[in-house]
Amino acid sequence: xxxxxxPSGHHLVELKGISKRYGDLLANDRxxxxxxxxxxxxLLGENGAGKSTLVKILYGVIEPTEGEILWEGRPVAIGxxxxxxxxxxxxxxxxxxxxxxxxxxxxxxxxLSDDWSLATVRSRLGDISRAYGLALEPDRAVWTxxxxxxxxxxxxxxxxxxxxxxxxxxxxxxxxxxxAEHLFVTLDKLSADGCSILYISHKLEEVRRLCRRATILxxxxxxxxxxxxxxxxREIAALMVGNEVGEVxxxxxxxxxxxxxxxxxxxxAPGGLHGQALKHIxxxxxxxxxxxxAGVAGNGQSELFAALSGERLADRADxxxxxxxxxxxxxxxxxxxxxxxxVPEERLGHAAAPTHRLSENTLISHxxxxxxxxxxxxxxxxxxxxxxxxxxxxVRTPEADPQARxxxxxxxxxxxxxxxxxxxxxxxxxxxxxxxVDAGAARLIRxxxxxxxxxxxxxxxxxxxxxxxxxxxxxxxxxxxGELSALKPINEWTKEAVGLEMLGVSQSQGAAxxx
Amino acid sequence: MRFELTPRTTVSPVVRAxxxxxxxxxxxxxxxxxxxxxxxxxxxxxxVYVIQPLSDPxxxxxxxxxxxxxxxxxxxxxxxxxxxxxxxxxxxxxVIGAVLGGWLALKTHGxxxxxxxxxxxxxxxxxGGALYGLIPAFLKxxxxxxxxxxxxxxxxxxQLTLDYLVRxxxxxxxxFNFPQSVTFDPSATLPPVWEAxxxxxxxxxxxxxxxxxxxxxxxxxxxxxLKLTGDAPRAARFAGFSARSTTLAVFAISxxxxxxxxxxxxSGQIGQLQPSISPGYGFTAITVAFLGRLNPIGxxxxxxxxxxxxxGGESAQIMLKLPLDLxxxxxxxxxxxxxxxxxxxxxxxRLVSRGGGK
Numbered sequence: 001x002x003x004x005x006x007p008s009g010h011h012l013v014e015l016k017g018i019s020k021r022y023g024d025l026l027a028n029d030r031x032x033x034x035x036x037x038x039x040x041x042x043l044l045g046e047n048g049a050g051k052s053t054l055v056k057i058l059y060g061v062i063e064p065t066e067g068e069i070l071w072e073g074r075p076v077a078i079g080x081x082x083x084x085x086x087x088x089x090x091x092x093x094x095x096x097x098x099x100x101x102x103x104x105x106x107x108x109x110x111x112l113s114d115d116w117s118l119a120t121v122r123s124r125l126g127d128i129s130r131a132y133g134l135a136l137e138p139d140r141a142v143w144t145x146x147x148x149x150x151x152x153x154x155x156x157x158x159x160x161x162x163x164x165x166x167x168x169x170x171x172x173x174x175x176x177x178x179x180a181e182h183l184f185v186t187l188d189k190l191s192a193d194g195c196s197i198l199y200i201s202h203k204l205e206e207v208r209r210l211c212r213r214a215t216i217l218x219x220x221x222x223x224x225x226x227x228x229x230x231x232x233x234r235e236i237a238a239l240m241v242g243n244e245v246g247e248v249x250x251x252x253x254x255x256x257x258x259x260x261x262x263x264x265x266x267x268x269a270p271g272g273l274h275g276q277a278l279k280h281i282x283x284x285x286x287x288x289x290x291x292x293x294a295g296v297a298g299n300g301q302s303e304l305f306a307a308l309s310g311e312r313l314a315d316r317a318d319x320x321x322x323x324x325x326x327x328x329x330x331x332x333x334x335x336x337x338x339x340x341x342x343v344p345e346e347r348l349g350h351a352a353a354p355t356h357r358l359s360e361n362t363l364i365s366h367x368x369x370x371x372x373x374x375x376x377x378x379x380x381x382x383x384x385x386x387x388x389x390x391x392x393x394x395v396r397t398p399e400a401d402p403q404a405r406x407x408x409x410x411x412x413x414x415x416x417x418x419x420x421x422x423x424x425x426x427x428x429x430x431x432x433x434x435x436x437v438d439a440g441a442a443r444l445i446r447x448x449x450x451x452x453x454x455x456x457x458x459x460x461x462x463x464x465x466x467x468x469x470x471x472x473x474x475x476x477x478x479x480x481x482g483e484l485s486a487l488k489p490i491n492e493w494t495k496e497a498v499g500l501e502m503l504g505v506s507q508s509q510g511a512a513x514x515x
Numbered sequence: 516m517r518f519e520l521t522p523r524t525t526v527s528p529v530v531r532a533x534x535x536x537x538x539x540x541x542x543x544x545x546x547x548x549x550x551x552x553x554x555x556x557x558x559x560x561x562x563v564y565v566i567q568p569l570s571d572p573x574x575x576x577x578x579x580x581x582x583x584x585x586x587x588x589x590x591x592x593x594x595x596x597x598x599x600x601x602x603x604x605x606x607x608x609x610v611i612g613a614v615l616g617g618w619l620a621l622k623t624h625g626x627x628x629x630x631x632x633x634x635x636x637x638x639x640x641x642x643g644g645a646l647y648g649l650i651p652a653f654l655k656x657x658x659x660x661x662x663x664x665x666x667x668x669x670x671x672x673x674q675l676t677l678d679y680l681v682r683x684x685x686x687x688x689x690x691f692n693f694p695q696s697v698t699f700d701p702s703a704t705l706p707p708v709w710e711a712x713x714x715x716x717x718x719x720x721x722x723x724x725x726x727x728x729x730x731x732x733x734x735x736x737x738x739x740x741l742k743l744t745g746d747a748p749r750a751a752r753f754a755g756f757s758a759r760s761t762t763l764a765v766f767a768i769s770x771x772x773x774x775x776x777x778x779x780x781x782s783g784q785i786g787q788l789q790p791s792i793s794p795g796y797g798f799t800a801i802t803v804a805f806l807g808r809l810n811p812i813g814x815x816x817x818x819x820x821x822x823x824x825x826x827g828g829e830s831a832q833i834m835l836k837l838p839l840d841l842x843x844x845x846x847x848x849x850x851x852x853x854x855x856x857x858x859x860x861x862x863x864x865r866l867v868s869r870g871g872g873k
Contacts, residue, residue, distance in 0.1 A: 028871040040769055333755030344753060353747035363739050372736045378736070 010073035012037045012196050013058070013089075013165060018067035020053050027053040028064070029220040029401040035165065040197040042207040042228065046240055046296060046502075051200050055167050056216070058198075059091045060084040064069065065334060070166030090158030091167040096150050098142050105138035121160070129158050132186045135273050148179030157187070165196045165337060168297075169264035172206060184210055196259040201241075204233055204298050204503045212456060216240055260427040260458035261285040263341075263452070264323040266314055266328075268307055276300040278307060279482045286425065290449060291487065292473030296502050300482035301462050308460070309342040310335045322427055325386040333367040341365065341425035343417050345432040345462075352415040354405035358397070359386040361404050362419060369423055385422070391416035394444060408436050410441030417445055421452055428452060429460045434468060446454060480504045520862040531860055538856035549844070555835055562823030563834050564827030565666045579714045580784060581822035582821040584609070584776040584793070586721040588800035589727050589807065589814045591772030594765040594811055597732065599745035602766060604666030605773040606649060606797025607673035608644040612774020613781040615643030615803070616678055617788045620703035621685055621696055632702045636778055644774015645767040647673065652766035656759045662766075685788060696788040705783030717776070721818075724772060729811040741765065773797060789823055794825070802850050808857070823847060 010032040020028040028050045032376040035041045045051045056062040056071065060078035068075050071087055076086050098107050107119045117262070122138050129136050136151045142150060151171065158166055166186075172180040187197055187210060201207055206226045207214055214228045216239045223239050263283040270277045279301050285291040295301055307310040308321070314320055314328035321327065321336045332342070344350045352361045366372050371382040383401060390397060393414045398406050407415065413434070420428060433449065434442035450472055453459045462479075463469050469476055470490065477487040478501035485501045547557030575576040588605045616636040625630050651665040682694040690697070705715045732738035744751040744761050753759060781792055803821050805812040807813030828842030 308752070310755075331755055331757070332753060336755070342753070346749070349747050350749045350753055353750045355742055355746055356743070360739065363736070364743070364750055366736060367755055375736050377734055377736060377739060407543075 008033040011035060011037070011117065012039075012072060015058065016068050016070065017052065017053070017067070018057060018064050020057060020062065020064045025093050028057070029221055030067070031217070031220075033215050033222065033225075035196050035198060037196055038166070038191055038194045039213065039366065040163075040191050040199055040211045042211040042214035042216050043198060043200045043203075043217065044202060044228075044236070044240060045206060046202065049217040049240075050220040051217055055091070055169060055200060057197065058084070059089060069363070079282060085161055085163075088164035089167065090161060090163035090165070092151065092154045092158060092169065092171060094169045094171075096154055098150055098153060100143040101141060102139055103139050103248075104145075104153055106141055107153055108160065111157050112160065116160075124160055127397065128156055130425070131158070132158075132189050133182070134186060146179075149173050151175065151179075151183070159190075162273075163195060166190065167200070168197045169200045170202075171199075171224050172201070172203065172457045174373060180206070194433050200501065204228070204236060205507060211286065215284045216505040233500060233505045234496060234501065237503055237505075238496050241495055241502070256286040260323055260462065261308075263427075264319060266307060268303060268312065268314065271303065271305075271306070271312065276482045277304050278303050281307075281482075281484045283460075283477065283484060283487060285427065288453055289456050289458050289474040290453045290459040290461055290472050291478040292469035292490070293460065293479055293484070294469050294476060294498055294502065295462075295464065295465055295479035297464055299479050299502075301431060301464075302413060303482070304441060304460060304479065304484075305342070305344060305429065308429050309344070336365060336368040339368075339426035341368070341423070341435065342419035343420055343428070343430040346414055346433060346508070347412050348405060352404040352412060354391075355403055356387075357401045357403055358390070358415060359383045359401050361415075362386050362389070365419060365423075366477050368425075369419075386442075389415055389418040389422055391450070392422065408438075410437040413437050414441055414444060421448055424452075424455070427458045429462075430461045432460060432464065433467065434461060442468075466495060470495075478502055498512070517867055519867045520858070521865060523861060523863050524657060526860055534856040535853055535856060538852040539849070540854040541856075542845070545848050545852070546841075547846045548835070553837070554836065560831060560837070565823065567830060568823055568826045575844060577826055578819060578822050579718050581825050582818040583717045583721050584780050584796040585734070585803050585821055586814060587717070587724055587767075587776035587779070588773045588797055589818060590721070590724045590811060591769035591806045593728065593732070593807075593809045593811070594741060594768045595813065596764075596804055597738075597745050598741040598749070598761055598765050600652075600655075600762060600765055601663045602648065602651070602666050602769050603663055603801065604648070604668075604797070605742075605769065605800055606668050606793060606795065607666070607774035607791060608770040609672035609777035609779070609780075610670075610673040610677050610795045611647040612640035612644035613775070613777035613788065613792055614680065616640035616778030616779050617696065617699075618731060619794070620699045624697050624700055627640055628702060630702065632700075633705065633782070635701060636763045637662070637775065640774045640778025642772040644777060648766040648770020649763060652763045656762050659730060661846050662762075668865075675844035677788065677792070679718045681788050681790055687787075698787045699782055702784060707778055707783075713784075715779065717779030717783050720775060722815075724775075725811045725815050732811065737764075757794050768858050773800075791838045799846065800871075801839065802846055805848055806853055808843035808853075815825035820849070825847075836842045 009385055013035050015031055015033040018028055018031045019026065031054060039164060042056070043051050053062060057064045058078070060080045060083050069078060076087065078087065105118055105122050108125065109116055109118050111119070121141055124138060125138050133247060134156055134400060136149065136156060171183060175183065191197055199210060211228065213225060213226055216223050217226045218240060241459060261284065262464060263281050266278055266281040268278040276299060281304065293301070307314060310332040313331065317326040317328045318327035322335055322340050327335055327338060348354045352364065361447060362369060362371050362382045362385045363377065371378055371383060371385055385402060391394065395407070395411045395415045395418065397411070404412055417430065417433065433445050437445065446468065449459050449461060459475060463470065473490050475487050475489050476493055478485040478498055516725055516838045547561065550557045550560045568578060574807040580824065586611060592602060592605055613830045616639045619632060619636045620640055647669065649664040650669060654660040654665050655662045681696055686694060686695045687697040687728055700728060705717060708714045708716060708718060740761060741749065743754060744758065750759065776796065781788060799821060803814060806821065807817035824842050824845055832839055
C-alpha cells in the first residue's frame with residue numbers, strides 16, 4: 001500500500017477543487033487528486049468523463065476555471081507546457097508529434113532547449129535506453145519505425161529532462177500486446193527510481209497490472225479513488241459508467257421484419273497508424289428495429305462506419321449485404337442506390353462541406369436524391385429539398401440557404417440527419433447522432449430515428465452515449481478493440497454488463513464469439 | 516506585435532465588387548512609384564502601358580493574340596485549382612501539345628494531304644497535353660508523389676525535348692542551320708478569324724472553353740464534385756466521388772487545354788516549331804487563373820489585363836527603355852493586390868500587441 005504522503009510530508013502534486021467550465025458544460029467539477037512520489041496512479045473513465053481536460057490543466061495546456069495545484073505542497077500556476085516541464089512534468093500524448101523525415105536523435109534534439117547538442121542527445125539516449133530497456137537506434141529515420149518505437153522516442157524525450165511526474169495518455173492504444181508489456185516493464189522501473197506516473201486509460205487489465213491506486217472520473221467528477229486490484233471488474237465498471245437504472249423506453253418495441261443489413265465475418269486492417277482493425281464482425285439489422293452499437297471511442301466505431309458506408313471497401317462482396325444484396329465491394333453511391341443512407345460522426349467536413357450552402361450540401365447524397373439529372377444539377381430542386389429539410393426538422397438558420405458552417409452544431413446535425421431521413425431510406429446507419437448537440441436537438445433527432453424505424457426502416461445507431469442507446473435501441477451490441485459482442489435485446493442488457501463489455505471483460509465472451 | 520485576421524460577419528456586395536477595382540488602382544500606384552524611383556515619368560509609363568495599346572487597332576488584335584493562350588491554359592488550370600490540385604506544369608503540357616500536333620504538320624509537309632490535317636493536329640495537341648498532364652496525376656494517385664514537384668519538373672523535360680527536336684531530327688535542312696523546323700503548309704495552319712487579321716481561331720477555342728467551363732463548373736455535378744473535393748475532401752469521398760478519378764480527370768482536362776493552346780499558338784501564330792514557343796504562358800496562366808478568382812468570366816478579363824501588361828511591357832522597353840522584368844514585377848504586384856483586396860474584404864485586420872494576445 002502506498003503511504004499517504006512522501007517522507008517530506010508532501011504529495012508530489014495535489015489538485016484541489018479543480019473545475020473547468022466551457023459555457024454550460026462543466027468538464028471538470030471540483031476535482032481533487034493527489035499523486036505520491038514514485039507512484040503509478042491511474043486515471044480511469046469513459047470518454048467525455050473529463051480525463052483529458054484534467055491532464056491538460058496539469059500540463060499547462062488549459063487554464064482551470066477554479067481550483068489550485070500544489071507542487072510538493074507549494075501552490076503553483078502552470079501557465080504553459082514549458083512551465084510544466086520546468087517543474088518536472090513530462091507528458092506523452094496519444095498522438096505523436098514527430099517529424100517522419102528526421103532521425104530519432106534529431107527528433108529528440110529539436111524538442112529540447114538549445115543547450116542540447118546532437119552529440120549529448122546521442123550519448124544520453126544511449127544511457128536512458130540501457131537503463132529502461134527503451135531500445136532505439138539514434139540514426140534511424142522515424143518513418144521506418146513502428147508505433148511502439150515512435151512512442152519510445154516520445155518517452156525518452158520526456159525522460160531526458162529528468163521528470164518527476166510522467167503523464168501518459170492512453171499509451172497502449174497504438175501498441176501491440178507485446179509492445180504494451182514492454183512499456184509496462186519500463187514504467188515499473190521508472191516508478192522504482194522514484195518517478196511518479198499518471199496513467200490514463202479505460203482498459204482495466206492494464207490498470208490492474210500497473211497501479212495500486214486509481215482515480216475514477218465520471219461526468220467531470222471524481223467518483224472514487226480505489227485500489228484496482230482490490231475491487232472486482234464489475235464494481236469498477238459500475239463506478240465508471242454509473243449504476244443508475246437505464247430509462248425504460250416509451251412506446252411499443254419495434255417488431256423486426258425483413259433483414260435489411262447483414263454483416264458476415266467482416267475483417268478489415270486498420271486504416272492508419274492510430275486506426276483500429278475490425279475483427280470478425282457479425283451484425284444483422286432488420287426493417288422496423290433500431291440496433292445500437294455501444295463502445296468507448298476509438299474501439300473501431302469509425303472504421304465500422306466506413307466499412308458499412310462503403311467509404312472503405314471489404315475484400316468480399318458478401319461481407320456486407322444491404323437488402324439482401326451483397327455489396328461489400330460496392331462504394332457509397334451504390335449502397336445509397338440500394339436504399340441505404342449514412343450519417344457520419346463529423347458534421348463539418350465529412351457529412352457537410354462547411355463553406356457550401358445547404359442546397360449544395362444536399363448534393364452530397366445526390367446518388368439517391370432527386371437533385372441532379374444526367375449530370376446536371378437541378379438547382380431549384382436542391383433548394384426546395386434544403387427548404388423541406390429545414391422545415392420538417394426544425395433547423396434554425398440565420399438566413400435563407402446559409403453556408404453549413406453558419407449553423408450551430410445541433411441545427412447542422414438536424415440538417416444532415418434530416419437530409420438522409422427525408423428520403424425514407426430502407427436502412428439508416430448513423431454514427432454518434434447526438435454528439436455535442438443541445439438537449440432539444442438531441443430529443444428531436446432521437447424521435448426522428450424512432451419514427452423512421454416505426455415506419456419500417458432498419459436503423460443502426462453507433463453511439464458512446466449509453467443513455468441514448470437504452471432509450472432508442474431495440475437490440476444492442478458493444479464494440480471493443482474492433483470486436484463486436486453478441487447482439488442482444490435491449491432488456492437483456494444492464495448498464496453494468498455493457499460497462500464490462502466496454503472494458504473488454506465479458507463474462508459471456510466465449511459464448512458470444514462461438515455464435 | 517502581430518496581426519490577427521478576424522472574419523467579417525457581413526460583406527456588402529458593393530464592396531466585394533469594388534475590391535478588384537481598388538486593387539488595380541493600388542497596383543498602378545505601386546508600379547508608378549517604382550517607375551518614378553527609376554527616374555521615369557509614371558504618367559508617360561501609364562500612357563505607354565495602358566492607353567496606347569487600347570487605342571490602337573493593331574495592338575487590340577495583338578491583345579487578343581496574347582490573351583488566347585493565357586485564357587485557354589488558365590481555364591484548364593481552374594479545373595485543377597478548384598479541386599485543390601496544383602498543376603504547375605501547364606507550360607510543359609503546352610509544349611508537348613505543340614510538339615505532338617506539330618509532328619503531324621511536319622509529317623504531312625509537302626504532301627497533298629488535305630483538310631483533315633489541321634483538325635487532326637488540334638486533336639493530337641489536346642491528346643499530347645492531356646497525356647503529359649496525366650503523368651503527375653498518375654504519380655500522385657499511384658505513389659502519392661506531390662504533383663507540384665512532378666508537374667513543375669516535367670516542364671523542363673518538355674522544353675528540352677522540343678529543343679532537341681528542332682536542333683536535331685526536325686530541323687529544317689534548308690534553314691541555314693537555324694534551330695527551327697520547316698514552315699507549316701497552309702493545310703496545317705490555323706487560319707485567321709477574319710481576312711488579314713492576326714487573330715486566329717485559337718481565340719474562338721478559348722471563348723468556347725470559357726463558356727463551356729462556366730456551365731460545367733456552375734451547373735453540373737462534375738463541377739460540384741471539383742468544388743467539394745477542393746473544399747472538403749472527406750465529404751467528397753462520402754458523396755461517392757473517387758479522389759483518384761477526380762485527380763486524373765482534372766489533370767487530363769487542364770493538360771488537354773494547355774496542349775490545345777500550344778498547338779494553336781504554333782500553327783496559328785508562329786507557323787513552325789522553334790526552341791522557344793512561349794514567353795512563359797503556362798506559368799503566367801497560374802496568375803491569370805487566380806487573378807480571375809477561378810471564375811471563367813473573371814479569367815477572361817484577367818487574361819486580357821495580363822496580355823495588356825505583356826504588350827505594354829514590350830512598348831515600354833522600346834519607348835521608355837524600361838526593362839522587361841518590370842512587366843513581370845507588375846504582374847506579381849497586381850496579383851498580390853487582388854489577393855490582398857480579397858482578404859481585406861472577408862477579414863478585418865487587427866494589430867495585437869504581444870501581451871494582449873493571451
